[in-house]
Amino acid sequence: MPSKADTSLFYCHKKGHTLFVLVYVDDIIVASSSTTATHALLQDLQHEFALKDLGDLHYFLGIEVKRNQEGLVLSQQKYASDILSRAGMSNCKSIDTPLATSEKLSLTDGDKLGTEDSTKYRSMVGVLQYLTLTRPDIYYAVNKVCQFLHAPTTVH
Numbered sequence: 001m002p003s004k005a006d007t008s009l010f011y012c013h014k015k016g017h018t019l020f021v022l023v024y025v026d027d028i029i030v031a032s033s034s035t036t037a038t039h040a041l042l043q044d045l046q047h048e049f050a051l052k053d054l055g056d057l058h059y060f061l062g063i064e065v066k067r068n069q070e071g072l073v074l075s076q077q078k079y080a081s082d083i084l085s086r087a088g089m090s091n092c093k094s095i096d097t098p099l100a101t102s103e104k105l106s107l108t109d110g111d112k113l114g115t116e117d118s119t120k121y122r123s124m125v126g127v128l129q130y131l132t133l134t135r136p137d138i139y140y141a142v143n144k145v146c147q148f149l150h151a152p153t154t155v156h
Helices: 035-048 076-085 114-129 134-148
Strands: 007-014 016-026 027-032 064-066 072-076
Touching: 007 134, 016 035, 064 076, 076 114, 114 134
Parallel strands: none
Antiparallel strands: 007 016, 016 027, 064 072
């Protein structure tokens, strides 16, 4: 998951053209209203740095990018599907509310998870936290399980 320290966004609007440059560690995404401006920027950068142009953006930091007539559509659908696969839940039925608001979770309910299972739990909670960027409907449930990261049990 990216942090503010890892990511920088630069914006330029000049002569009726807009240019965005997103830098994440050693990856750069360039989006512009002008292909000429994009090519000029990439040529300038190539004089200073070793660059590899991977073409059009399709998937970046868990976000799928698709182009349509109106512009770009950003989605975490593939990311969510990958989470379900990783958890062995690909064939589960969907529900509107993943956790009832009346559900009371406790530190003492259930058996404490072992080291390996605790690590898997924390990892899954982390990827679910990132998913809440585009899925606020799961925020309540994810927030609840976050409260038990230090000592997860079988109930959590």
